[in-house]
Amino acid sequence: MPELPEVETVAAQLRSRVVGRTILACRLWTPGMVRHPSPDAFVLRLAGRRIEAVTRRGKYLLHRLSGCGGELLVVHLGMTGTWTCVPAEAPEPGHLHLVLELDDGCQLRYRDTRRFGRLLLGAEADLLAAGVLPRLGPEPLDPAFTPEALHRLLRGRRAPLKALLLDQRVVAGLGNIYADEACFRAGLRPDRPGGSLSRRSAARLHDALREVLLEAIANGGSSVDDYRDARGEPGRQQERLLVYGRAGRPCLRCGRRLAVIRLAGRSTVFCRRCQR
DNA sequence: TTAAATTCCTGTAAGC
DNA sequence: TGCTTACAGGAATTTA
Structure with a gap:
């Protein structure tokens, strides 16, 4: 998508x-x-x-x-x-x-x-x-989106981290794929309260978000459903996804079976060992 | 104010 | 083989 x-x-x-x-x-x-x-x-x-x-x-x-x-x-x-x-x-x-x-x-x-x-x-x-165009949160690739800015956005929030990442009023542009991928790369459980992240954890998440988004852009996006670009061609990032769509298969970092839970109405895949 | 549940829609896959 | 059912999810809307 x-x-x-x-x-x-x-x-x-x-x-x-x-x-x-x-x-x-x-x-x-x-x-x-x-x-x-x-x-x-x-x-x-x-x-x-x-x-x-x-x-x-x-x-x-x-x-x-x-x-x-x-x-x-x-x-x-x-x-x-x-x-x-x-x-x-x-x-x-x-x-x-x-x-x-x-x-x-x-x-x-x-x-x-x-x-x-x-x-x-x-x-x-x-x-x-x-009210047909919502007021969106910051662009994650904007220079103004700093680790400190992300920490401030999450502070005091009790909703699961993943739910906050999917909320377009918190950060604009993330969906189920890149929210899961960023949590994995940052080593953070998607179901922990967003407000529980330390400044250091928020910085890891910030870097993971930018890294996965920039890598996906370089690869023309992910075609997991029927996404096609403006020329009608699929992207290539789906071949590089580490957790999305891999529930039950081994974690590519530690080998443990990847868990799947539901958060904010979406299936959420993560590693119980690598993500804390 | 925040968080969770519900709704829209149809192709695909699983189950019987 | 063919039918039924569950599932996928972005975001607006409703409910708690």
Whole structure:
């Protein structure tokens, strides 16, 4: 599923392919995917706009559009969403919800089997005010995200560490894969209270988070479900995951069977020996 | 205020 | 073989 590294990969690829392109037409098959504004307004307002920039915030893809004071087309991929740029003549896959026709003969296509994704259009302030774009926590790769900052975010919290890492208001961009991977690399049990981390442990977690995210970006993200990048290609980081998806198999560090528990409604894999 | 549970959705895999 | 059921999970919503 797309988390920060996967969304970063898509944003970087789209930047070189769609910035400067104008949207000629817009076809929307599934109105329910559009959370703001109304589906009709969404379709009408996209046609004729030029894409000025493509960026990422947390797991959100942001496309800054010409006119109307820098409105954003916002795409969240949910679990199974893909946002690809392909030639218009490429065969159309199933579960296609939105197609934007560009002025160079290519199409931006939103496909999503489980429909957990969402599409938004509007000025950032309006999306925040409407409550359709949440107020996100810090970017874990931002220089301002220091070990001390992470320690402050966790201090006093009694929820399990993993639950806090998954909370986008605490830190933006983490999902089930990289939360588990970071806890393992930091040697920290995901079910211990977030507030129980010492300054030193928080620093280990901070370094593990940055390390695993940067490594995943370098490898084009993880394709464990049906994640594909903007070209339709899978990532390579899934081959390097140490705990996610490996429940019951031996720990790659000590050989003990990896445990699986449920935290914050998600299956959580960790090593009872290596993580304390 | 915080934490936990519930809901949405459909392909896949396990079980009978 | 074919059917039913459980499961996967991001985030909004509801409940405690």
